[in-house]
Amino acid sequence: MTSADVAHRAGVSTSAVSYALNGRPGVSDATRARIQAVAAELGWRPNSAARALSGARADLVGLVIKRPARSLGTEAFYTDLIAGLQSGLQEQHVGLSLLVASSLEDELAIYREWTRDRRVDGVVLTDPRQGDARLELLTALGLPAVVLSNHPSEPGQAPTVWIDDGAVTSTLLEYLWALGHRRIARVSGPEKYEHTVRRTAAMAAFLAERQAPPAQVVATDYSEGDGARATRHLLSRRKAPTAIVFDSDVLAVAGLGVAYEMGVSVPRDVSIASFDDSAMARLVRPRLTTMSQDTVEFGERAARLLLRQIDADGPVPSEQGPLVTLSVRDSTSPPTSR
Structure with missing residues (x-):
């Protein structure tokens, strides 16, 4: 037709x-x-090729998520982020195109296809990493982008909506330290991501300043199964940690299940804390102590910044994300002897 x-x-x-x-x-x-x-x-x-030739706006922005399919459905972070992006975009009657990629190569191919067929006017990037090939490609393609990051972008680069993951990690560790915890471990996301590296560095610096033993950090792929494996490993050690920090609520809930399985009481024997603060963290028992961020607002800010970037002649300034605060609940307490 x-x-x-x-x-x-x-x-x-x-x-x-x-x-x-x-x-x-x-x-x-x-x-x-x-x-x-x-x-x-x-x-x-509309015919994609014809739109590309005419230079017409697609009135769509793109989001590619690269996560294991099994974990994506339980990650409330992305549910809230997508809701926030939709809210920020609908103010200008712009839609969101969402795809799930199985690999970095798959994600790069999607960006090339979107640009060739003029499917989207810009994209939102998550999980940045050092020497990110995606940013290099998007710059070469001339496709506007906004990055969800942990620091402002360098001059001339794609703008970011950022939250200082180092400061957020230090806030959580200060609370656990004040409770009396000295053996603190962490179950993290993949080590290739910038926010994982920033949290690991902040944790190492925090403990070194207090002449405490280095924390054991076990990396995962963010899946429930990997979170359970990492927790089981930590709680099976001769000197098990008295507190474990998890990089997501999915990982923390998986860890909570392993503690119950092993007869380890939370928080009497081990305290558990997490990032994200999704509804999941408030519904489980004991309720999880978390670093709380408004992920919906995070998405809204990213959407509005991307729309400004699409209309601009050059990179627009980065913008700080919403404030992250500590929410203390039932899963943390002063340590007791096991």
């Missing part, structure tokens, strides 16, 4: 169809309404 078919059925020229369906002036309101009704009746859809 082409615009010529729509023009024939509506009794207008193909240029009138183009004006009407692309929201451009040149036709009356009545003619525009008639053309739109005919297009809907015939099931007309």
Whole structure:
């Protein structure tokens, strides 16, 4: 079905169809309404190649998520992030195109396809890493981007909405230290991500300043199964930690289950704390102590910043994300002897 078919059925020229369906002036309101009704009746859809040649806006932005399929459905962070992106985009009647990638190569191929067919006007990047090949590619493609990061971007680079993961980690550790915990371990996400590296560095610096033993950090792929494996390893040690910090609520809930399985009481025998503060953290028993961030607002800020970037001639300034605060609940207490 082409615009010529729509023009024939509506009794207008193909240029009138183009004006009407692309929201451009040149036709009356009545003619525009008639053309739109005919297009809907015939099931007309815009041709990607034609849009690319015309330079028309797609009125869509893209988000590619690279996570294990089994863990994605339980990660409330992405549910809240998507809700925030949608909220920020709908203010300008822009939609969100979401795809799940199985690998970095798959993600890069998606960006090339989106740019070639002009499917999206810009993209939101998550989980940045050092020497990120995605940023290099998007710069070469000329596709606007905003990065969810832990620091402002360098001059001339894609802007970020950022939260200082180092400071957030230190806040959580200060609380555990004040409770009396000295053997603190961590179950982290993949070591290739910038926020994982930043949290690991902050934890190492915090303990070194207090002349405490280095923390054991066990990396995972963010899945529930990997979180359980890491917790089982830590709690099986001769000198098991008295507190474990988890990089996500999914990992923390998996760890809570392992503690119950092994007869380890939370928080009497081991305290558990997490990042994210999703509904999951408040629904389990004991309720999880977390670092609380408004992920919906995080997404809204990213969406608005990306829309500004799309309209700008060069990189716009980065923007700090919402404040992250400590929410103390039932899963932490002063340590007792096991």
